[in-house]
Amino acid sequence: MDDIATEIVTIPRKFHTRDMSIFDLLKETGYLELHNEVSVSDIRNALARDPACVQEWMQYIDDQRCSSSWYFVLNAEGLYEVGFYDSNTDPARSNQIVYENAMDACAAFIKHQIESIRTL
Numbered sequence: 001m002d003d004i005a006t007e008i009v010t011i012p013r014k015f016h017t018r019d020m021s022i023f024d025l026l027k028e029t030g031y032l033e034l035h036n037e038v039s040v041s042d043i044r045n046a047l048a049r050d051p052a053c054v055q056e057w058m059q060y061i062d063d064q065r066c067s068s069s070w071y072f073v074l075n076a077e078g079l080y081e082v083g084f085y086d087s088n089t090d091p092a093r094s095n096q097i098v099y100e101n102a103m104d105a106c107a108a109f110i111k112h113q114i115e116s117i118r119t120l
Contacts, residue, residue: 001038004030005046008038008114009053012060026117035118044107054106061109070116072109080105082112 007029014025031038047053061072068086075081075098082105083096099105 001034001042002046004034004038005042006049007031008043008110009046009050009057012056013053015060023117023120026114031114032118035115038111040107040111043110044103047103047107051103054102057106057110070109070112072105074102082109084112 008026008031011022011025011029014020015022018025020028026032058072061069067088068084070082071085071093072080072082077098080099080102081096082099084094085092086094097105097108099108
């Protein structure tokens with residue numbers, strides 16, 4: 001699963017350099033067929049091998065303009081928050097989990113995000 005996780009964490013980088021949709025980039029990783037076998041831990045290990053990917057995912061989130069999506073932000077307390085945002089609900093934010101470590105938060109966010117993409 002290391003190869004798939006390594007490909008997954010570099011999706012935002014590829015998105016900016018290749019003319020492909022996020023769904024097609026995810027499909028290309030092999031994740032769609034083996035999604036149950038790729039864990040948050042696998043993704044976190046891949047991020048540890050290429051830490052620049054954490055910032056790339058944060059930039060990817062900043063660039064999104066969706067009415068509902070998973071998010072990953074540095075909150076006012078200096079902690080990393082992962083949750084789901086839906087502008088059509090009250091409250092708009094749900095499923096929030098706070099992490100002290102950016103890499104742990106990013107790995108959790110990525111798993112949520114790619115599952116959302118996979119089930120479109």
